[in-house]
Amino acid sequence: MLAPLLLAVLSGTLWGAVALSVMGVTLTLVSGVVAMPAAGAAALAGACHGVWLVVTGRAGRSASGEALRLAPDLGIDLLLLFVLMMGLSLAMPFSLPFDTHPLMQALALVAALAAVIAANRLCLTGVRLAPMRRYDVELVIIRALKGLGFVFFFIIVALPFYVMVMTSLKSQQALLANPLDLSIDLGQGITSLLRSYVELFTKYDFGTYLWVSTVVSVATVVLTLLFSVPGAYAVARLRFRGQAMLSRSVLLIYMVPAIVLVIPLYAVFSQLGLRNSLTGLLIVYPATTIPVALYMLQGYFRGLPAELEEAGLMDGLSRLGVILKITLPLSLPALASVSLYVFMIAWNEFLFAFMFLDNPDIFTLSRGIVALNSSEVPRQHLMAGAVIATVPVLFIFLWFERFLVQGLTAGSVKG
Amino acid sequence: MRRRESRLAYLMLAPTFLIVLVIVLGPLLANFWISVKPVGLADLRPPSVLVSERLRGSPKAVGDAVTLEYRLRNSTTDKEIRDVVLTDALPAGLTVTSLPEGCALEGETLTCALGTVPGKWRETLKLEGTVSQAFLDIEDPHEQVEATVTGDADNILTSFEFTLENFARIFDHAEFWSVLRVTFYYTIFGTAGALVLGLFAAQLLHVSFRGRGFLRGLFLFPYVSPVIAVAFTWVVLLDPFSGTVNALATKMGLADQAINFFGQRAVDLHLFGLTIEFPLALTTVIAFEAWRYFPLSFLFILARMQSMNTDVYEAAEMDGATPFQQFWYISLPQLVGILSVLFLLRFIWTFNKFDDIFLLTGGNAGTRTLTVDVYEQGFALSNLGAGAAVAVVVFVVLVVFATLFMTLSPKEEGL
Numbered sequence: 001m002l003a004p005l006l007l008a009v010l011s012g013t014l015w016g017a018v019a020l021s022v023m024g025v026t027l028t029l030v031s032g033v034v035a036m037p038a039a040g041a042a043a044l045a046g047a048c049h050g051v052w053l054v055v056t057g058r059a060g061r062s063a064s065g066e067a068l069r070l071a072p073d074l075g076i077d078l079l080l081l082f083v084l085m086m087g088l089s090l091a092m093p094f095s096l097p098f099d100t101h102p103l104m105q106a107l108a109l110v111a112a113l114a115a116v117i118a119a120n121r122l123c124l125t126g127v128r129l130a131p132m133r134r135y136d137v138e139l140v141i142i143r144a145l146k147g148l149g150f151v152f153f154f155i156i157v158a159l160p161f162y163v164m165v166m167t168s169l170k171s172q173q174a175l176l177a178n179p180l181d182l183s184i185d186l187g188q189g190i191t192s193l194l195r196s197y198v199e200l201f202t203k204y205d206f207g208t209y210l211w212v213s214t215v216v217s218v219a220t221v222v223l224t225l226l227f228s229v230p231g232a233y234a235v236a237r238l239r240f241r242g243q244a245m246l247s248r249s250v251l252l253i254y255m256v257p258a259i260v261l262v263i264p265l266y267a268v269f270s271q272l273g274l275r276n277s278l279t280g281l282l283i284v285y286p287a288t289t290i291p292v293a294l295y296m297l298q299g300y301f302r303g304l305p306a307e308l309e310e311a312g313l314m315d316g317l318s319r320l321g322v323i324l325k326i327t328l329p330l331s332l333p334a335l336a337s338v339s340l341y342v343f344m345i346a347w348n349e350f351l352f353a354f355m356f357l358d359n360p361d362i363f364t365l366s367r368g369i370v371a372l373n374s375s376e377v378p379r380q381h382l383m384a385g386a387v388i389a390t391v392p393v394l395f396i397f398l399w400f401e402r403f404l405v406q407g408l409t410a411g412s413v414k415g
Numbered sequence: 416m417r418r419r420e421s422r423l424a425y426l427m428l429a430p431t432f433l434i435v436l437v438i439v440l441g442p443l444l445a446n447f448w449i450s451v452k453p454v455g456l457a458d459l460r461p462p463s464v465l466v467s468e469r470l471r472g473s474p475k476a477v478g479d480a481v482t483l484e485y486r487l488r489n490s491t492t493d494k495e496i497r498d499v500v501l502t503d504a505l506p507a508g509l510t511v512t513s514l515p516e517g518c519a520l521e522g523e524t525l526t527c528a529l530g531t532v533p534g535k536w537r538e539t540l541k542l543e544g545t546v547s548q549a550f551l552d553i554e555d556p557h558e559q560v561e562a563t564v565t566g567d568a569d570n571i572l573t574s575f576e577f578t579l580e581n582f583a584r585i586f587d588h589a590e591f592w593s594v595l596r597v598t599f600y601y602t603i604f605g606t607a608g609a610l611v612l613g614l615f616a617a618q619l620l621h622v623s624f625r626g627r628g629f630l631r632g633l634f635l636f637p638y639v640s641p642v643i644a645v646a647f648t649w650v651v652l653l654d655p656f657s658g659t660v661n662a663l664a665t666k667m668g669l670a671d672q673a674i675n676f677f678g679q680r681a682v683d684l685h686l687f688g689l690t691i692e693f694p695l696a697l698t699t700v701i702a703f704e705a706w707r708y709f710p711l712s713f714l715f716i717l718a719r720m721q722s723m724n725t726d727v728y729e730a731a732e733m734d735g736a737t738p739f740q741q742f743w744y745i746s747l748p749q750l751v752g753i754l755s756v757l758f759l760l761r762f763i764w765t766f767n768k769f770d771d772i773f774l775l776t777g778g779n780a781g782t783r784t785l786t787v788d789v790y791e792q793g794f795a796l797s798n799l800g801a802g803a804a805v806a807v808v809v810f811v812v813l814v815v816f817a818t819l820f821m822t823l824s825p826k827e828e829g830l
Contacts, residue, residue, distance in 0.1 A: 025663060034666040138737045149619045150630075156706060157633055161640075163659055164648040179662040227434065230427035240421035246428075248821075255817055256439055257767030259786045260806045263793050264445035265438070267572060270459045287438030290431055319423060348641040350770045355794075366643045370774075379651055386644035397639045401632055 003132045007140050008050035008059075008124060014144060015119040016046020018151060023112040024094055031104055032181025036095040041088035046116050049081050050124060059124040077117045078110075085113065119147055161390075168196050168384035175380060196384035204381070205360060206388060209368035213347060213389075216281055216364055220346040221339045223286040224293045228338075231290075232297035233323055237309070247298065253291045258351050266355055276358045284352050289342045296341070300334035301327065337403040340396060347393055365389045443810065449803035451577045456797040462494040462568040464532065466501065470557045474546045481509070483557060485527075485540040487564065492534045496566040499529040501540070503562035508550030515540040532566075581804040585792065590783075598766065598784040600694075601701055605768075606761045608705025610754065613712025618742075620713075621720050631717075638710035646774035649703055650677060680781040696780035700772055704765060712757050719753040720746070759820045763813065785809050 017039045024037030053059040058073060085093055092098075093109050123143045126136065166182040167175065174181065184193065191198065200206040235246055265284065266275065274280035304327065312322045328335070353367040363371065369385040464487055471482040485503070489496060501518075503525045505511070511520060518527035518540065527540060550556050585591050616634055620627055637645060653660050655673040664670040674682075676699040681692045723746075731741050769786040772778060778787035785805060793802020 028663065028666075029659070036667050135735065135737045138739050142738050146619055149615055153616055153619065153634060154630075157636055160645065160648045160652055161636060163652050164644070167651060175657060179657045179659060180666065182659065227430050231431040234424040234427040238420050238424035238427075239417065240424040243424075252817060253435060253439055255763050255767070255813065256443065257769070257786065257809065257813070259767070259769040259789050260446060260810050260813075261439065261442040263789070263799055263803050263806055264442035264449060267449065267454075267459055267799060268442075268445070271461070271572075283434075284438055287434045290434060294431060344639060348643075350641070350643050350774075366641060369643050369647070373647065379657075382647055383651060386641075386647050389641045390644045393639055393641065394636065397635070398632055 001129065001131065003137055004054050004127045004129055005051060007127060007132075007137065008054040008120075009047045010050075011120055011123040011140065011144055012045075012047035012050030012116075013043040014046075014148070015116045015123070016042040016044070016049075018148070019046075019112040019115040019119065020093065022151065022155070023108040023115075027094060027101075027104060027108040028180055029182045031101050032178050032183060033096065033100055034180065035105075035108070038089035038093050038095060042085060042093070042112070042116075044088055045081055045084035046120065048084055049077065049116060050120050052080065053077075053120060053124055054127050055129055057128055059121065059127050074117060077121075078113060081113045081116060082109075085109070123147065164383050164386050164390070167380050168387050169193055170380055171195070172378045172380065175378075196378075196380045197388070200381060200384055200388065204368070204372070205363075206365075206368060206385065208361065209363050209365045210388065212278070212362055213365040216278060216285070217343050217346040219282055220285040220289060221342045223282065224289045224342045225335065225339065227286060227290045228293035228297055229323070229328070229335075231294045232301055233327060235294065236298040236301035237306070247295070250291045250295045254295070258288065262351060262355055265352075269356065275356050276362075277356075278362050280356055281352060281364075284356075285346050285349065289345055293338050293342055296338050297331070297334060300331050304330050333403065336400065340400055340403055343396070344393055347389075446803045446806045446810065449572070449800060450581055450807045451579065452571060452800050453576070453578045453580060454571050454800045456794065456799055458571045458799075460490070461570055462489065462491040462496055464488070464496055464499050464501075464529075464564040464566055465490050466562050466564050468503070468557055468562050470555075474551060477548050477551070478545055480512075480543060480545055483509070483542040483544070485542075485562060487529075487536075487538045487540070489532055489534055489536040494568055495531055495533050496568045497531045499532050499564060499566040501525070501527040501529065501562060501564050504560040506550060506556035506559055507553070508547040508556070509544045510547065511542060511544040513543045515542060518542070578800075581798075581800040584798075584801055585788075585804050585808070591788075593781075594783050594785060594788050597697060597781060598786075600697060601704070601772070601782075601784050602762060602766045604701045605704035605708075605765045606758060608701060609708040609761060609765075610712050610758060612705055612709035613714075613716055613757075614750070614754070616709060616713040617716035617720055620717060634713060635710045637707045642707075642770045643774060645707060646703070646771060650775060653677060653699065677776045678780055694781055696776055696782050700775055700782050703771060703775060704768070707771065708761065708765075712761065715753055715757055716750060719750060723749055755823070759816075759823065763816050763820065766813065766816065767809075785812070 020037040020042035021039050024035045024039075027033075027035040089095075093112075094105055096105060098105070123140055125143075127140060163182065166184065169184050170182075186193070234240070235243060261284075269275040269280050274283070308330070309322050309326055312326045313319075317325065348366070349364075350366045350370075353364045354370055357363055357367045360368075360371070365385075365388065369382070369389060372382050372385050467486045469484050469486070471484055472480060474481050483505075485501060487499075487501070505520070505523050505525055507523075514520060515527065517529060518525060520526075525542070529538070532538075553559070620631055620634070652658050653676040655661055655675040655678065658673075660676075661670070661673040665673055674695070677696055679695045682695050684691045684693045727745055728741060731745055736744070767786065768784075769790065772782055772784055772787050773790065776782045778784070778791055783791065786809060789802050789805045789809065791802075792805050793799050
């Protein structure tokens with residue numbers, strides 16, 4: 001009989017504290033006023049709610065209930081939690097007087113309470129005041145862990161990106177005055193809001209960097225495909241000595257770190273006059289991407305039915321004709337994912353761009369952003385630069401997610 | 416037929432071979448060469464004789480005397496240059512009256528053989544003559560043709576002068592062993608962290624629910640974004656003076672004072688009366704590594720989990736296996752293969768990692784790994800030889816890992 005109560009207390013304590021803390025931090029970041037969540041009170045209120053759900057047998061029902069039939073139940077839950085919460089936190093759930101941002105406070109509180117209700121009900125589904133099997137106990141624990149996992153991952157992934165975007169939209173004075181305030185004032189007009197971006201494009205030549213990055217990345221994709229398609233076809237379809245060894249050594253080559261190559265390449269390229277030039281980059285980038293592109297493509301080519309190509313050969317097509325007219329059209333998805341993957345590597349590349357380029361006229365975005373990282377440049381500019389570099393890749397990624405996920409798993413490794 | 420086929424295969428692979436040979440394998444070998452040479456950054460500019468040409472006297476009328484001066488100097492202070500020859504075309508309309516020693520005039524072409532010149536060498540050659548109308552008609556007549564100087568000097572990169580001083584220097588340095596230790600901490604914990612997070616995230620998104628596609632896309636953000644953007648975002652986020660995290664922690668009473676996450680080598684933790692030195696900056700960098708690369712392991716583990724046979728789970732369910740038992744005895748054993756492959760691959764990639772630490776801390780505050788040391792020795796301290804020596808160490812360790820990887824990796828995972 002103890003197990004269900006204990007679980008109810010655990011779930012309630014956890015969700016009470018987590019929900020109110022998360023909402024407190026959110027409120028702080030949105031309003032700029034320190035909203036200190038009364039996490040202890042929330043934990044206690046959540047625990048009471050959990051116990052109440054179990055004791056009254058409501059937790060047992062909720063899974064089968066439809067939203068409409070549940071509505072009165074949920075209303076009671078909300079009322080109960082609200083009374084408990086206000087009572088236990090002395091009517092200050094966020095340790096703020098009522099008249100600072102009353103609307104936001106109310107919203108945050110309701111959101112937190114709703115989250116506690118939902119989480120407790122989901123976690124404790126099927127839990128009654130009766131002896132429990134180990135199976136059911138573990139089920140509740142796993143639900144709680146998963147819920148916690150969602151909150152954790154969502155925060156660690158979303159928070160940095162949120163801060164990146166918000167910081168880039170703020171002014172220097174606002175940032176210095178209150179680093180907690182990540183809200184944006186929409187009333188100030190669009191040009192004032194985007195002033196960091198405007199300045200980057202007008203004063204810091206980010207238009208050029210964007211263009212150079214695009215040209216370099218696209219050229220890298222084209223060169224990589226030109227080299228790797230015939231190579232991959234040979235490895236996949238033609239018989240020759242050393243074929244087996246080759247597909248393994250391709251991966252080995254891929255493990256060679258760029259930092260080991262950088263000193264000799266720097267030395268040689270300096271003497272050849274290739275160092276401070278895009279030609280130099282366009283020699284190095286494809287060289288690092290060709291092996292993995294070849295590896296990915298040959299895997300795909302192998303999966304294509306060889307009979308089609310043999311039929312093509314029978315009908316008098318040359319090898320080149322077979323590749324152009326049969327193999328390539330069939331492998332468009334693979335070509336797309338390899339292209340996107342290579343584009344991403346080239347676009348994100350930092351080390352060689354940093355080591356090779358000195359001339360601001362041919363900076364890539366990565367190189368341009370490093371140049372922003374000095375004490376003279378305010379950090380909202382730095383973040384605006386980061387956004388400019390990130391948005392195109394994220395956009396491409398979301399647009400072609402299916403291809404790219406394929407590419408990532410097939411390419412398997414690039415770090 | 417067979418012969419033709421393999422010839423075709425080699426032909427198709429030749430471009431790939433060539434570029435990999437030149438840009439990857441070549442530099443790998445060149446590292447060994449440079450690592451036994453006393454070569455600094457400054458040596459990349461070959462010793463040469465610099466020349467500047469000027470005109471003395473201001474001729475007004477035909478027949479006036481002028482002096483043409485060539486000032487020459489050796490660009491280095493310690494390297495001799497052999498067979499120095501100055502060549503220049505004389506300005507039109509100049510009639511030479513006296514030539515400096517060693518110089519000869521052939522038509523309009525002046526050639527001066529200067530022999531071997533030592534380091535720090537300076538010399539001024541004076542050539543006197545009278546002018547004609549053609550000379551007076553042009554402005555700056557001596558600048559019509561630039562004087563050129565040729566000469567041979569020993570290039571330290573191609574000479575046969577060897578030294579073991581680079582290796583002695585890096586191994587003798589007390590810091591080397593701490594760098595090695597930091598590298599292994601970083602590699603092991605960074606890899607393990609990314610794997611554990613990835614495994615956890617994969618459990619969350621294994622079952623299908625609404626919004627799963629969105630979350631999967633979101634979870635991949637840290638991996639697909641440019642390293643430069645996310646690294647600087649972390650730096651801004653965790654900044655001790657104006658970062659959001661520190662502002663939150665101090666305002667909410669979680670920390671007495673701002674924590675310098677990337678700048679402080681160690682903090683003392685008091686646990687049960689024991690004082691532990693906690694490596695703060697290193698831990699933060701490891702956290703970044705785990706954060707940035709968990710999506711990759713997440714993706715692989717998820718793909719593996721979705722290809723698992725669900726019959727086993729139904730059978731286990733029948734037999735009353737609890738959720739944790741199912742995870743421990745059914746899921747994990749099936750994931751061991753992909754987990755070990757991922758561990759080995761990620762281990763090597765993390766070991767190779769340079770950008771992340773370089774951008775976050777610059778290798779300061781006890782976070783310098785071997786790869787950052789390559790940069791530090793080669794470029795920050797301008798000693799290319801020592802940098803290459805560290806790169807050789809990196810490469811040797813890597814070969815050991817790769818051998819282990821090849822022997823240990825389970826064949827059935829197809830990598």
